[in-house]
Amino acid sequence: xxxxxxxxxxxxxxxxxxxxxxxxxxxxxxxxxxxxxxxxxxxxxxxxxxxxxxxxxxxxxxxxxxxxxxxxxxxxxxxxxxxxxxxxxxxxxxxxxxxxxxxxxxxxxxxxxxxxxxxxxxxxxxxxxxxxxxxxxxxxxxxxxxxxxxxxxxxxxxxxxxxxxxxxxxxxxxxxxxxxxxxxxxxxxxxxxxxxxxxxxxxxxxxxxxxxxxxxxxxxxxxxxxxxxxxx
Amino acid sequence: xxxxxxxxxxxxxxxxxxxxxxxxxxxxxxxxxxxxxxxxxxxxxxxxxxxxxxxxxxxxxxxxxxxxxxxxxxxxxxxxxxxxxxxxxxxxxxxxxxxxxxxxxxxxxxxxxxxxxxxxxxxxxxxxxxxxxxxxxxxxxxxxxxxxxxxxxxxxxxxxxxxxxxxxxxxxxxxxxxxxxxxxxxxxxxxxxxxxxxxxxxxxxxxxxxxxxxxxxxxxxxxxxxxxxxxxx
Numbered sequence: 364x365x366x367x368x369x370x371x372x373x374x375x376x377x378x379x380x381x382x383x384x385x386x387x388x389x390x391x392x393x394x395x396x397x398x399x400x401x402x403x404x405x406x407x408x409x410x411x412x413x414x415x416x417x418x419x420x421x422x423x424x425x426x427x428x429x430x431x432x433x434x435x436x437x438x439x440x441x442x443x444x445x446x447x448x449x450x451x452x453x454x455x456x457x458x459x460x461x462x463x464x465x466x467x468x469x470x471x472x473x474x475x476x477x478x479x480x481x482x483x484x485x486x487x488x489x490x491x492x493x494x495x496x497x498x499x500x501x502x503x504x505x506x507x508x509x510x511x512x513x514x515x516x517x518x519x520x521x522x523x524x525x526x527x528x529x530x531x532x533x534x535x536x537x538x539x540x541x542x543x544x545x546x547x548x549x550x551x552x553x554x555x556x557x558x559x560x561x562x563x564x565x566x567x568x569x570x571x572x573x574x575x576x577x578x579x580x581x582x583x584x585x586x587x588x589x590x591x592x593x594x595x
Numbered sequence: 596x597x598x599x600x601x602x603x604x605x606x607x608x609x610x611x612x613x614x615x616x617x618x619x620x621x622x623x624x625x626x627x628x629x630x631x632x633x634x635x636x637x638x639x640x641x642x643x644x645x646x647x648x649x650x651x652x653x654x655x656x657x658x659x660x661x662x663x664x665x666x667x668x669x670x671x672x673x674x675x676x677x678x679x680x681x682x683x684x685x686x687x688x689x690x691x692x693x694x695x696x697x698x699x700x701x702x703x704x705x706x707x708x709x710x711x712x713x714x715x716x717x718x719x720x721x722x723x724x725x726x727x728x729x730x731x732x733x734x735x736x737x738x739x740x741x742x743x744x745x746x747x748x749x750x751x752x753x754x755x756x757x758x759x760x761x762x763x764x765x766x767x768x769x770x771x772x773x774x775x776x777x778x779x780x781x782x783x784x785x786x787x788x789x790x791x792x793x794x795x796x797x798x799x800x801x802x803x804x805x806x807x808x809x810x811x812x813x814x815x816x817x818x819x820x821x822x823x824x825x826x827x828x
Binding site: 411414415416441442444445446448450451452454455456464465468469512516 | 722724725727728729730731732733734735738742745746
């Protein structure tokens with residue numbers, strides 16, 4: 364698989380404590396990587412660094428094999444990497460406007476935006492919600508809007524921070540199906556979780572973050588079934 | 596009591612008969628204060644946003660400074676602007692004293708700390724995810740800022756209305772730098788002060804009613820723009 368993004372020598376301290384000390388992290392095309400670890404292990408910080416939302420203390424970043432300065436890497440990441448918070452933030456406007464936001468940022472014409480938004484609403488099965496204010500939606504509905512808002516921008520990499528926390532089983536199922544469809548569309552996905560067994564069926568690789576260091580973990584059984592690895 | 600009733604009746608006549616002198620005063624007040632708030636607000640919002648968004652040395656001192664300056668007396672601002680624009684002052688050559696421009700400048704200085712302090716409170720209370728979500732969806736910093744402004748619009752509107760309320764009713768600064776010139780720099784508060792000292796209560800009451808109505812409207816707008824008045828679910 365082709366490598367999209369690579370971090371070498373990534374260090375990040377928070378309040379004087381070394382939170383991340385990662386020698387190498389590679390993100391490949393069309394891969395789905397699980398990132399597990401206890402609460403406070405630094406999973407969210409790592410995802411935010413990958414998304415270009417937080418600056419590491421030191422790191423060498425290469426995008427498609429080309430080493431970039433942090434500023435240039437951020438530009439690339441903001442255009443091609445999307446980070447979804449644990450509870451995705453939806454703007455105080457209609458669902459359709461939320462989904463169209465990124466397209467407006469990219470300067471698409473109104474006609475293009477309208478047709479892409481319709482398609483994204485259908486994709487997420489939320490056409491009936493398009494005129495509702497996003498703040499009036501349930502947790503599961505918000506998550507679907509956030510997935511549609513990300514998918515419409517065709518990102519290379521999607522970073523999901525504990526995407527199914529506090530969800531009921533039906534909403535979880537819907538979220539897993541959407542993640543699977545995004546993966547099938549060719550999006551590389553990193554999912555931060557402290558319950559790897561719940562997403563094992565989606566993932567190709569599994570890394571756990573322990574004391575700031577990334578450690579490879581097995582994903583599959585010899586039989587080919589997904590191994591359930593309760594963390595901790 | 597009779598004289599008060601007569602003055603009140605006369606004030607209504609002045610208001611509703613379209614008395615030119617009275618309406619020029621009202622127009623001057625609104626024109627000067629609206630210009631001041633329109634110039635001050637965008638800068639104040641940017642400063643407030645930077646104070647809430649960035650970490651830099653002296654940030655807390657800056658916040659405390661703007662907070663303290665909210666209560667600066669209007670007459671002190673008036674005195675400062677007067678000294679700067681008076682003939683022997685550093686900007687005396689501009690000949691701006693006793694003009695609308697100097698009144699606008701005085702009111703900008705008066706409203707700026709209040710606008711910064713109140714809008715900083717709004718930005719500070721905003722969810723950090725607004726900025727991060729905008730950026731991760733590809734917004735430029737200016738677009739992300741405008742998105743944030745939209746998300747905290749109720750708080751910013753409150754700041755705007757409070758700032759406008761502060762300057763439309765101030766007398767000290769306008770009196771000193773405007774000079775209370777009839778038909779030119781005389782505004783509602785300076786006219787009320789002058790007419791009262793002259794014993795001409797009709798015009799003072801008419802202008803007082805305008806200010807009172809404005810205060811009620813502004814407070815009504817404040818309540819309206821503060822949203823539904825319930826906690827977010």
